[in-house]
Amino acid sequence: MSIATAAPELGVKTRIEYDDAPVRQFMIASIGWGIIGMLVGVLIATQMGVWQANFKTSWLTFGRLRPLHTNAVIFAFVGNMMFAGIYYSTQRLVKARTASRLLSQIHFWGWQAIIVAAVITLPLGLTRGKEYAELIWPIDIAVALIWVIFAVNFFWTLARRNEPSLYVAIWFYIATIITVAMLYIINHLSIPTSWTHSYPIFGGVQDALVQWWYGHNAVAFFLTTPILGIMYYFLPKAAERPVYSYRLSIVHFWSLVFIYIWAGPHHLLNTSLPGWLQSLGMVFSLMLWAPSWGGMLNGLLTLRGAWDKLRTDPVLKFFAAGITFYGMATLEGPLLSIKSVNAFSHYTDWGIAHVHGAALGWNGFMAAGMFYWLAPRLWGRRLHSVAAANMHFWLGTVGILIYTAAMYVSGITQGIMLGATKEAGTVLSYPNFLDAVTSTRILMHLRALGGLMYLAGFIILAWNIWRTARGAQAVNGSIEVYVPEKPATMGLGGGFFNAPVIYTTLLLVFLSGWAALPTLPSGLSIVGLVATAMAMSMHKEFTKTSWSAWYERLLENALPFTALTTVAVFIGGLVQIIPTVMISTANNVEGMRQIPYTPLELAGRDIYIREGCYNCHSQQIRTLVGDVLRYGDYSKLGESIYDHPFQWGSKRTGPDLAREGGKYPNSWHFFHMRDPRQISPGSTMPDYPWLFRDKTEIAALPNKLAVQRRIGVPYKMMTDAEIQEACATQAGLIADDLKNAGAEVPPEREIIALISYLQKLGKSEKVTPIESMQAAAK
Template sequence: MSVYKMGDYHYDNQTVRKFIYSSIFWGVLALIAGVWISILFWAPGLNGPGWLTYGRLRSFHVNVMAFGLVLGALIGIFYYITIRLTKRPLLFPKIARFTVYLFNLAIAVGGWGLLMGYTKSLAYNEFEWPASLLIVILWVLMAVVILGTIIKRKEEQMYISLWYIIATVVTLAVIYVVNNLVVPAGLFKSYPVFAGVNGANVEWWYGHNAVGSELTMATLALFYYFLPKSTGLPIYSHRLSIIAFWSLIFAYLWAGAHHLVYTPIPDWIQTVAIAMSIFLIAPSWGSVVNGFYTVREDWGRMRTHYLTKFFILGITFYGIQTVQGPTQALRVVSSLIHYTDWVVGHVHMGAMGWDALVITGAIYYIIPKIYDTEIYSEKIANTHFWLVLTGQIIYSITMWIAGIQEGAMQKAVNPDGTLKYTWDQIVAKDIPYWQFRTLGGVIFVAGMLFFVYNILMTVRKGNALVASKA
C-alpha cells in the first residue's frame, strides 16, 4: 500500500462537483431537445417558429450534449481522477475553479446562439466563433492544470487512465483549433478558412476525432479507473492496456476520411482511412477483452457490486460499436448505409450505450465518495440502468432497420435505370420506425431522470451529513 500520508491537504472536490452538476443541467436540456426533435420526425405539424424549429433544436441537441453534458462531466471527472492518480492536489486550483464558470458561459453563449440561428454549420462544431473562442480558452486553461499536475505528480508510475486523459487533452486541442480557423464577419457570423474538398477533409478529421477523443479515449480513461474502483478487481493486464492505447492513438487520427467514402476526396486518402478503421478493431477490443477478463475473476460482482454492470454493459456496447464502425467504413457497406438512419443508430448506441453508462456509473461512484456516504438508493440506480438499457436498444435497433430499408430503397432502380422510389416514398416508410425511436428515447430519458433524482438525493444526504459534523 501507499506510504503517502493523508491529511496534508484537501482535494478540490468542489470544482469536481460543480462540473458534474453543470453537466447534468445541460444534459437534461439536451435530452429534452432530443426527444422533442424525434417527435417532429413523425409529427412535423408540431414544428414551431423561430428557436422551436427542428433545424435549430437539432444542432442544440447535438452540441449541448457533446460539449455541455459530456465535456462538462469529463473535465470534472478528469480533475477527480488526476488528483488521485498523481497523489497531489491540482496544480492551479483557482484556475481549475475558474474553468467551471468559463465552461458554463461558453455553453450558454453557444447554445443560445444556436437557438437564435447563429451556427458555423460544421457538424459537431456548430457553435459560432465567440463560443468556440471561449471553449479554446477553457481547454487551454484546463490543459495547463491537468498536464501541469501530471508533470508535478507525486506517484512516479502513470496508470493507463492518465495516458488516455493526456491523449484526450492534446487531441481535442489540436483538432478543435484547426477546425475553428475561421474569419469572423461580425459577432454572429464567420467563414472557415478551408473550403471545398479540403474543408470536407478537415471537417471529418475533426468530427471523427472529436467523437474519438471525447466519447472513446476520455471514456476509456474513466472505464480503466472506475472498473477496478467499483468492483474491487484489478485490471487483468497492464501490458494489454498499454499496447491497446498506443495502437489506438497511432491509428485514430487517420480514420476520419471514412466519413467521405465515394466523394471527390482522393481515392488514396479514403483507402488509408478505411484500412486504419479496420485496424482499429484490435486496439478497441484490447480494452473490451481487458474489461471482461478483469471481471471474469468473479462474475458474482455483477450482482453484489451494482456499478459493475454499468461498466461491463458499457464496454460490451463499446465492443459492438467498434466492430460496427470499422465495418461501416468499408466501401461496399458505406454505399448502403451512409446517409441513412443506420448511422444515427450507430452513434446513439455509442452515446447511450457506452458513454452514458460509463459516465453515469462514474458519477454514482464519485458523489457518495466525495461526501463519504453511500448512494441514496441502489434500487433507483438499478431502475435507471434497466430503463436506459431498454431505451437504447429500442433506439439503436429501429434505426438500423430503418437505415437498411432506406439504403435499399435509395439504391433500387427500374430496368431502364431510373430510380424506383422517390424521396417521399422512402420517408413515408420510415414513420413507424421513427415512432419507435421516440418510444426508445422517452424510456431512456426516464431512466436518466431517475439518475438525476438519485444524485440530487445523495447530495442532499451528503450535505446533511456535512452539516451534522460541522
C-alpha cells in the same frame, strides 16, 4: 496539508486533502445539461415523425435544434462528465491535490458560460454550418482559452505529483488534451465578417476533409479516449481488482491514439474526396478493430471473479453494459467504413443507430456508472436508492434497444429503397424520395419512445443523486503519502535526442523509402536500412547500454511523453491534410468548376446555413448508381471548391440538392418553403413562414464578399452600391417570375434570396485541363 512523520528512506510523510469540489460541480452540471440535451433529442426525434412539433417557430425547427442537441450531449453532458472523472482520478493517481482551485473554478464557470452561449446562439440560427463545429467564432475562442486553462491546471498537477509513475489513464487524458486542442483550432480557423458570423478558411473538398478529420476525432478524443481513461481508473475501483492486463492497456493506448487520427475520411467514401484518401481512411478504420477490441476485452476481463456482483451492484452493471456497447460500436464503425457497406449505409438512419448505440450505451452508461460510484463518496452517504439505480439501468437499456432497433430497421429500409433499381439497373425502383420517408414513419415514433425512456432513466439518476446529497456534508478525500525526492527529469532533449529514437527514425525513413520510392532511391534505402541496423548493433555492443531504461524513464516524465503523443497524433493529420491543401485546386476540378455565387445567392446560402438545412439535405452525389439515377451525374471535385463551408451533409432525411438548380420553377420552391406538404405530400419538413416576412440582410454583404475574396473565391471588386444594385436586380427578376405564377412577395424578403441560391446549386462551367492550368497560373 500537514506533515505527520519523516522517513528518510521514503521521503516525508504528508497528508493530502484532495480538492473534490470541482468534481461535484462538474458532475451536477453534467447531469443537468445531460437531461436538457436528451430532452432536446426527444423533441427533434418527435419532429421526425410529427412535423407539427416544429411549431412554425424559427428557433424550434429541427435544423436549428439538432446542432443544439449534438453540442449539448457532446460538450455539455460528456464534457462535464469527463472533467469530473479527470479531476477525481488524476489527483488520486498522482497523489497530489489539483494544482490550482482558481483555475478549476475558471474552468468550470467558463465551460458553463460557453454552454449557455451555445444554448442561446444555436436556436437563433447563429452557426458556422459545420457539424459539431457550429459555434460562432467568439465562443470558439472562449472554448480554446478554457481548454488551455484546463490543460495548464492538469499538467501543473502532474508536475507536483507524489507518484513517479504515470498510470495509463493519465496517458489517455494527455492524448485527449493535446489532440482536442489541435483538432478544434484547425477545424475552426475562420475569418469573421461580423461579431456573429465568419467563413471557414477551407472550402469544398479541403473543408470536407478537415471537418471529418475533426468530426471523427471528436468521437475519438472527446467521446472515447477520456472515457477509456475513466474506465481504466473507475472499473478496477468498482470491481476491487486491478485491470486484467496492464500490458494490453499500453498496446491499446499507443495503437488507438496512432490509428484513430487517420480514419476521418471514412465519412466521405464514394464522394469527391481523392481516391487515395478514401482508401487510407478505410484501411485505418479497419485496423481500429484490433485496439478497440483489445481495450474492450481488457475492460470486461477486469470483471473476472466479480461477475456475481453485477446482480446487486448498479455501478458494475452500468460499466459492463457500457463497455459492451463500446465493443459493439467499435465493431460496427470499421464495418461501416468498408466502401461497399458505406455505399448502402451512409446518408441513412443506420449511421444514427451507430452513433446513438455508442453515445447512449458507451458514454451515457459509463457516466451513470461513474456518478453512482462517486455520489456516495463525494457526500459521505450511501446511495439513496439502489433499486432506483437498477430501474434506471433497465429503463436505459430497453430505451437504447428500442431506439437503435428502430433506427437499424429504418436505415436498412432507406438504404434498400433509395438504392434499388430495376430493368438492369437503368431505372429506380422507388423514384419518389418520399416513399422512403413515409415507409419509416412509424419507426420515428419508436425512436422518440426509446429516447424518452432513456431520458426518464437519467431523471431518476438526478433524483437519486439529489436525495443522496440532500442534507449531507460534502466530503473531500484525503490520503497520507510519502513525498519522494524528485527524480532527475528527462526533459524534451533527453526524450528525443538519444540513440533509440534516432536509430528508430532512421530505420523508419529508410523503410518508407524502400517501400515507396522508385528503383534507385529504393535500392539506396535498402543500403541505408542495413547500415543503420549494423550501426545500431555495434553501438549497443560497444557502449553496453540498456535502451529499455530510456523507455522506463519516459513513462515517468510527462513532458517528453506528451511530446511523443503529440507526434503520434500529428503524423496522421499531416499526411492527410497537407497533401489535400497543397493539391493544386485549379488543376484538379475534374472538368467542372463552380461559378461563384452572386451577392444575392450568397445571402441566400447564408440563410440556408442558418436554418441548418445541411442537417437533412446533402449536396454530394456519390459515385453510385442509385445516386446518379436519382440526382444526376456524380459530383465533381470542382463543383464545390468555392463553398465555405462545404455542405455535403451526412444524412438524407430529404433528397440531395447538389443539382437542385433549375430542376423546378421558382414558384415550386416558394410554395414548398411555405408549406412543404402542399407540394410533397407526406413530407416531414417544417414550414418556414418567417422567410416570407423577414428581409434579406443586404448590408452585411460587402464585408462577406471581402472575406470571400480573401479566402480565395474569385469575386471582382464591387462597391456597396453595385452590390445593392446586383441584389435588387436579381431579386426583382425572381419576384416578377413568382408574381406571374401567382406567388406574390416583395423582392427584399429572405425567401427570394433563398430561391436564388437553390436555383444556383449545380451550376458549374466546364473547363479543359489547359484552362484550369491557366487559371492556376493567374
